[in-house]
Amino acid sequence: TGLITVQGPIDREDVSTLKFSVMAKDKGANPKSARTQVVVTIKDMNDNAPSIEIRGIGLVTHQDGMANISEDVPVETAVALVQVSDRDEGENAVVTCVVAGDVPFQLRQASETGSDSKKKYFLQTTTPLDYELVKDYTIEIVAVDSGNPPLSSTNSLKVQVVDVNDNAPVFSQSFTEVAFPENNEPNDLVMEVSASDADSGSNAKLVYSLVTDPSSKDSFTIDPDSGEIRVKAVLDREQRERYEFLVVAADKGSPSLKGTASVAINVMDRNDNDPKFMLSG
Template sequence: MEAALAKTPEKRQVVFIVVLLLLWEAGSEAIRYSMPEETKSGYLLANLAKDLGLKVAELTTRGARIHHRGNKELLQMDAETGNLLLKEKLDREELCGATEPCVLRFQLILENPVQFFQTDLQLTDINDHSPEFPHREMLLKIPESAQPGTVFPLKAAQDPDIGSNAVQNYTVSANLHFHVVTHSRADGRKYPELVLDRALDREEQPELTLTLTAVDGGSPPRSGTTTVRIEVVDINDNAPQFVQSLYEVQIPENSPFGALVVAVSARDLDVGPHGNVVYSLFQGDGASLPFVIDEVTGEIRLKMPLDFEATPYYNMEIVATDSGGFSGKCSVAIQKEKISKCQLEEKSPGLVRH
């Protein structure tokens, strides 16, 4: 009998908890409060006794207490005054993330007799975060063949704030080639796209650096920036050009095989494979030439002996061709080197008459 009586308070507590849980799930019309996030601790949120139509003394005699859904006690009640006070500063982003509205639910429980009041606290957002891009720099590789109007997606900035305090607009630093357009996703978040206004020319400007800025709608607004680095990718839009259009050379008739006649040079403003050139040698009349050209270096050397009596003058065309088929031309004119009387005496003194 005594054991049964001893269990009675425990049973009552279990029943009390079950009733509270049922009431919690069933819910009742809640008393709603609202305040901005980041409000300092100790803030007077409300007077519960007044709002619930109770006398302040009832809060003590009836065992009033605040029950939070979470483990953390965010609010506290002064039983002597009935005031509901903020226990610590609240961060909306920490408590609710992107969920909107951010509502914290708690209960005022009167234990004797049992009475239950549902209370909701809505935290409103303040502009306490600046937009931040995921990286300090973005790299875009854009071919110089891209046409005006081409769109290039950019990574969006993140801002934990919501509504008008979130990112509202993107801008880009002044330049001649691009502007930025701000678009909205289905969830209202904004993202940027870069639009080409003027064709790029790698030979004129191989790289551009822009500053992308994200601005929120707070008052005053906050902003964040990142660097957009644009590498202009080369296309084969330039033909090789020779340093000289005409090379005039004089060589001795008795020059040995393999002797260097002249080295021609062409350059191509394109880079990589597009800028590599191959040299070839032609003569207009199709006759065989006693010369050969190195297709890589442009060096022209002697290959069969020279016979200036038979051919007093050699005129040939050199073509430089890049990998895309663009080419440039120059002419090489070769004639016999004139030998002075003194040079002739040094080479054949016995043949010189005094």
């Protein structure tokens, strides 16, 4: 019949054109024959979903699908290079690529040149990042081709926000006033102050210290780790009734940030003096 049929699956992405010869031969005593060249162009079907490749860019390295980026990077900082491709052709290979969900990242095409079937994008930030608000993001990138029906694919990148020392320590009370009895024992506990830091790691570890005037620097001490304030000497209300000084909390970030609070200690009287007669002439 001369009907040409295929013997197995054909994939245009592997072989787009088939060329072969067809010979016709009669059955006469002296058979005659003729040949013709047949060229079969394989028509594309939309049988390939887009491919999405995510790579590190610049100083932002990727490992196991995760990128680390400092919270203080400028807006529009690129965190990845995204390459999208489709093995089909024509409309089947025209790909639209977007970032899914409500995350502060977007795709910006790397250049206007290039085919519709292969494009490169920068994945970049759209707003300032804040470690104290959101510590990590899972960014899902969706690519959809223009075939009928369209095919799509997804790939994701986890972005971990790295803390920087952008929060100073804050005391639970900016001013504290206490009463403490005189004739105390040295090293008696007077009070305890407490501060917190919204950062993490060493940026949130605090060291306490006192800022006192020269006349009272030998009267009190503070534990640098706990914030406990203790008296070093025996207080005498008849010599001094009130002490005022600053407490400083400094974090271990680089550079270090500090917070301060004011402390007032009123020395309470004890009945430690005998009456004295005042003689008048």
